[in-house]
Structures are given as C-alpha cells and as structure tokens.
Amino acid sequence: MRRLALIILLPVTLALPGCLAKTVVDVATLPVKAVGKGVDMATTSQSEADEKRGREIRRREARLAQLERDYDKQLDRCKDGNRRACDDARNSYAEMQQIIPSIPVEPE
Secondary structure, three states: OHHHHHHHHHHHHHHHHHHHHHHHHHHHHHHHHHHHHHHHHHOOOHHHHHHHHHHHHHHHHHHHHHHHHHHHHHHHHHHOOOHHHHHHHHHHHHHHHHHHHHOOOOOO
C-alpha cells in the first residue's frame, strides 16, 4: 500500500512546483498584460487610421456612383412625365452635392 501511494504521489509532487511557479508568474503578469491590451485597444496607429479613412472614402465613392446611376434613371423617367421621378432625381442630386466635397480629388 505504501509503495502504491509513493508511485502515485511522486509524479504529482514533482509536477506541482512547476504548476505553482507557472500560476504565480501568470498571476503576477496578468495586470501588466491587461494594461498593455487596454492601451493597444485605446490607441490607433497611423496605418489603422489610414485604412479606416480609405474605407470611408471608398464607401462614399460607392454611394456617389449608386446615386449617379439612380439619378440618370430618375432623370429619364422625369423627362417622360413621371413627377415622382422628378422629386427622386432632385433628392438624389442634393445628396450627390453633399457627398462630392468629401471625396478627395486624385492628382492627374
């Protein structure tokens, strides 16, 4: 019975100090890791800001292209006498005029 207890307890006691050491290190470094993660999440790098700005510009360009297509269709229906299409064309044109200044001009 004693041998069986030694056979079982010996590996457990050898492994225990390593587990305790790792746990102590994990607990000790946890606040530092948490603060570092918080700082990373709170700050935006220049490349991240550039990517975000680029996505926003592409979104506005896509919206402007959609408005231009809609405006052309609405204008054609307006010329055919559809008053609702005339109102829609006016609204599309107004939105286009708001978006255009926010899109940067590409150098030639």
